[in-house]
Amino acid sequence: MTDEVAKAVRECALAARRAAPSLAAADGAAVDAALTGMADRLLAERAAVLDANAADIAKARDEGMSAGLLDRLTVTDARLTGMAEQLRLLAGAPHPEREIPLSSPAEGLRLVERRRPVGVIGANYEARPNVTVDVASQLVKSRNAGVLRTGSAALGSAQRLLEKVVVPALAEAGIDADVVQLVPRAEREAAAALVGQPDLVPLVILRGSGESTRSLAAEAARHGVRTLAHADGGGVLYLAEDADQGRVRTLVVDSLDRLGVCNRLNLLLIHAAAYDRLWPVVADALAERDVRPSLPPHDHPIGYEWALDADREATVTVAPVDGLREAAAIANERTSGLAAGIATEDPATAAEFFDAYEGTGVFWNAPTRLLDGFKLFGVPETGINLDRVPGPRGPVTYTDLYVRQYAVLPANL
Template identity: 55%
Template structure:
């Protein structure tokens, strides 16, 4: 066992010991305290963040540096974020109950998982966001951030979250941290099945996918957000106004997983290709694909351009032969994050929604709404695109539980 393995295991063990102490009222108090401490310790947080940014300058692209950066307004947003989490209704613990013919009373309960790991990108706000949701669901946490944000996240854990927990009468070790910038820390996090049975993996690309594979080899479940990219299918019945409006609304931001990535145009809607191409050019975007005016596609059809910092301003546009072809492409050649249709034909829209197997299906709405807070009113830990039972799509604190049956009898029941 390496020294780092031992350090991570100790953080996990401390979090496991803290788990039984969590209660809804005390967690809410701790989150309110955390908001207050963020404001009180603003200068310490900003100083740590300045050190992170200085060390990262010249190594990270401008978009990543901006996500790393904190200023007064963003610190205020951090405080507001945990305070808002404190006021959200706690998870309802009983999902249902019934009485069997033999008199046994059965209830289906939602119980905490225990300690949950979280590996996320170098964004300081994610530390408070994920920790807040795990605590809200009465789970403890072991966090691991991208090395570029480690100074800032360490301050947020040691000077904000842990003191906030302690002042509410809770064990400060309920939030642990992988205290190393070495990527080996992430691999260890997904290799401790007896202490951490579930790890939330945020981020995109092969690194996250590799961690998910390693977790599976070690018997650790993951909620992984490794790929994204929204799809929009323009049906033959689509009006120009709605098609162009949805294209515009889907591209308000480029470096996010739920923006328009692949635009599928039905051959029957080929008259809309020229105005769509013009709209994309006016936004300064590069278009790749199989329509007139597009550059040749040098990646797979569903390649997520938001993952490529050098080519984030790219959209793929391709012609499909009909609705069945569009559904096939969305299901087989993309991540399964989200897909939408623009169509005046209601039967066609319903057929698309029924046929698509991804996490969110849209009709006359942009895939940008594939977001936990937008859809459910609660922040998300990430978007799970697994093709298996369990929480899919935006994962919030409401999804972070285990099912337990509770059975009460009178000692007379026999099988």
């Protein structure tokens, strides 16, 4: 790592730390005014943002970026409007209670749980300009300062969003605009520097391709930095023996509206006794989305995530299984554990699948594409955490970005 890259990251972290008290002390009205201001400026600065994004897209296309990654990188007029709508919804969302009464540990005393900001939270993500606004807004709502780092593909778009949208909205709301920093360096070493500063950035949100994110999580652990990592995905759909053909077609089509996202349909498991009945429906639905099936015998792991394969992302793995237990075992043991769904008309079968699957999201006659902070909770997310330990799991939003503090004080105060 060059000294210049490490210095740039540390300067951002120091600036965010100095500004953090301004945001931590801001009242709810100021925070929500900042978010509303971001929404207003997204629309007012539409042309500037789209121009910067067009330049990023042109550069990425010249460098041979795949269609799926280009889709992630692209900010269309409609997507920009959607980003503004999400900011307004976030501004209107309730602020978590800062103190929650718990009990009376002794006579004349009471115990409360206080929720405090982490302080400075880092975020590393790649070719997704919208994440700049998603994460920045979540940090502001939770009163945490932030250091954002993105790669070269989206850096131009991210810089324009920060300069034209985030910074002026914070300043107008009376909040120190330095609370949200964007690392100005595109080198990959900047990501390693971000996860190596436990004194300044104790928590880092990691979003990106599986191997690079896992590597950063391991690097962070070596430095004592905690991470909320979103490394792997891939939705699973199991078609039970009684699955309705019309419902199956709808689920497959709706699960493949976008191919470069983590919660798309990735692995389709069909009860062997229903395979001949359901396969023609599945094949027709895949063809409608221009997606090819990978059929047995597979030349890849059954849980291989196609969204991360730039050359073959328009693929879904299809396999017959003997029944629900085998389907759940495959989803548990051979996929990331992001999300799995079942198509069945029998509530008892659905309940059995729900109990058998251990992953983050489970769905009955619904697409795994719904495992998303905005679709589930009506607010943007920082990412989807798959940890199988206590703590934030699933879509992580502003309500998760705090630390607990326990206070004992006189009962009459």
